[in-house]
Amino acid sequence: MANNILITGGAGFIGSHLAESLLRDTDWKITIVDDLNDFYSPEIKRANLDEIRRSGDFQFFETDIRNFDSLKSVFDETEFDCIVHLAARAGVRPSLSHPRLYAETNITGTLNLLELARDYEVPQFVFGSSSSVYGVNEKVPFAEDDRIHQTISPYAATKAAGELLCHTYSHLFKIQCICLRFFTVYGARQRPDLAIHKFARLITEGKPIQLFGDGTTRRDYTYIDDIISGVRAAIDYDASAYEIFNLGESETTELSRLIELLEQNLDMKAVVDRQPMQPGDVPVTYADISKAKRLLKYNPQTKIEDGIPKFVEWFRNAEARTK
Ligand SMILES: NC(=O)c1ccc[n+]([C@@H]2O[C@H](COP(=O)([O-])OP(=O)(O)OC[C@H]3O[C@@H](n4cnc5c(N)ncnc54)[C@H](O)[C@@H]3O)[C@@H](O)[C@H]2O)c1
Known part of the structure; x- marks a missing residue:
């Protein structure tokens, strides 16, 4: 079992939850690498690091x-x-x-880490991939062995490339590589650019939210605690050298329903500005999680109706702290 663990992107949304969760078990030593870039406010990332520190000590490299x-x-x-x-x-x-920045970070950055895993004989590599790799896959739910040659954004293509690099390094250098395809993750500390967080902010400010498409696009929204249980199960998994797992809730929610849920929980009406579908956006994401259930004993628990109130509670507290 792994004890000394490097989390890259540990100051971010998912990484900070993972670090906290591991630190609650005393036998983990955590190192975080993050460049605290300004894709969203570095202050939020520093605050995430402070939150982690409440659960225990870790090494941090701004790299x-x-x-x-x-x-x-x-x-x-x-x-x-x-x-x-x-x-x-x-x-x-x-x-x-x-696109170049995405390729340099997501492809070259991943290659750098795999090269170092090879040079320093790190036996295990868990890669945060994405449901975006399925692109415009018409077959739902998406399963891990579906073809992923239909990506429709540079981001998705870089994640697919990362998975291929993982497979290559696992084959050539016997590094166990587990690729986890996350399906839209939400919960406390969610990235401010993601729909649920962005909509909640705009609704409370009384500003219009841009709704792309006719509101019928569907997403498999996954609560952060469920994702973390999946990542932790992947860290513990040792039965094969390379695997891909979908981590979703395996339930889809229409965009218009999501807005309704936010309105109910915020007790405010959204001002909706309808816009055409955006290039790169897929109409649906929907995870087949039978493989993760079977091999990782992954068992997500949080329906969107239960997760949104928890998100809103965090959001309200976070807003109150900044005032
Ligand atoms: N949140 C989701 O819904 C979701 C869905 C699918 C996949 N993912 C993947 O999961 C991972 C974590 O996502 P997140 O939502 O927590 O994002 P995030 O932006 O909150 O976290 C990523 C972290 O990586 C750091 N980072 C970015 N470029 C870096 C670089 N060049 N060097 C060092 N650090 C760098 C950022 O500063 C940030 O703190 C990402 O790989 C993302 O692509 C997320």
């Missing part, structure tokens, strides 16, 4: 994964049993205007 030499110095200091690689340029729409 860019694109910079091989700086990253190497992290490996010179500590011997890792496992890397959970979550650092990435996330988000579909900005990847259309900054």
Whole structure:
């Protein structure tokens, strides 16, 4: 079992929850690498690091994964049993205007980490992939062995490339690689650019929310605690050298229903500004989670009707703290 773990992107939304969860079990030693870039406010990321510190001590390196030499110095200091690689340029729409930045971070950055895993003999690599790799897959729910040659954004293509690099390194250098395809994750500390958080902010400010398409696009929204239980199960998994797992709730919610739920829980009406579908956006994401259930004993618990009130409670408290 891995004890000494490197979490890249640990100051971000998912990474900070993972670090907290591991630190609650005393036998983990955590190192975080994050460049605290301004994709969203670095202040939020610093506050996330402060939150983690409440659960225990960890090493932190403000390092860019694109910079091989700086990253190497992290490996010179500590011997890792496992890397959970979550650092990435996330988000579909900005990847259309900054494809090179996405490729450098998500492909070269991933390659740098795999190279270091090879050089420093790190036996296990868990990669944060995305449901976006399914692109415009018409067959639902999406299963891990569906073809992923239909990506429709640079972001999705970089995640698919990351999975291929993982497979290559697992085959050539016997690094166990587990790729986790996350389906829209939400909960406390959710990235401010993601729909649920962005909508909640705009609704409470009385500003219009842009609704792309006719409101019938559907997403498989996954509550953060369920994702963390899946990531932890992947860290514990040792039965094969390479696997891909979907981590979703395996339930879909229409965009218009999501807005309704936010309105109910915020007790405010949304001002909706209807816009055409955006390039790069897929009409549906829907996870087949039977493989994760079977091999990881993954068992997500949080229906969107239960998760949104928890998100809103966190959101209200976070807003109150900043006033
Ligand atoms: N949140 C979701 O719904 C979702 C869905 C699918 C996949 N993912 C993937 O999960 C991972 C975590 O996502 P998140 O929502 O927590 O995003 P996030 O942006 O909150 O976290 C990513 C972290 O990586 C760091 N980072 C980015 N580029 C870096 C670089 N060059 N060097 C070092 N650190 C860098 C950022 O500063 C950030 O703190 C990402 O790989 C993302 O693509 C997330």
